[in-house]
Amino acid sequence: MVTDKEGYAHLIQYLTEHLGLFENAGTGVDGSTVMEVFEDLLAAQIIVVCGQNPELSFAQRNTIIREVDAIMYDLEEILAGCGRQPVNREQSYFITEFTGLVKNLFDQEIEKALRQ
Template sequence: MVTDTEGYIHIIEYLTAHLSLFENSSNIDNNNSSVLEVIEQEMSEQIISLCNQNEALTFNQRNTIVREIDAIVYDLQEILSGVINNSVTNEQVEFIQEFAILIKNLFDTEIHSQFLL
């Protein structure tokens, strides 16, 4: 659905252009959430919002979206493998929130072009 689109490639390129936000982070503060926890949280929130905004989606279409999100989170784990379990910084949280919104926007575009025409 979205992971094989040009838009997804651009979003991943956007992430790689901002990898410096994740460099030199450490696992010093155990009170903060990890990078992975924030990614999972933000992606979940955006997909719940997406599904709530598109009530006409069928069960199978929603499952397709969930499988795509799982693939995206896996890609993020691969790209950020060196820091995925580190405590997240405020700057990283802001970037992850923005990234999750971009992913949701990509899904919005695909849903309207594939399912709702």
């Protein structure tokens, strides 16, 4: 759905270009780790996506969940060395932006799927 699209590849490239942001362990914002914040914010975005599209079938929702699992796997691979460190404010802002961009990818693909 999204992980095989060019937009996703660009988004992963955007993340890798900003890996320096995650290399410096700082003081945590709220005790959450980098990966916990990615997971929480991505889950929140997907809940919004599904809520905005009640006409999605059960199969389509399952596809979205599998895609999110694949995205989390990719994030864990990319952020392996720093995923368990406490998230700082700057990282949290980046993660918020990144997960919003992931939501945009889903919005675009869902719109295409529902028009067919």
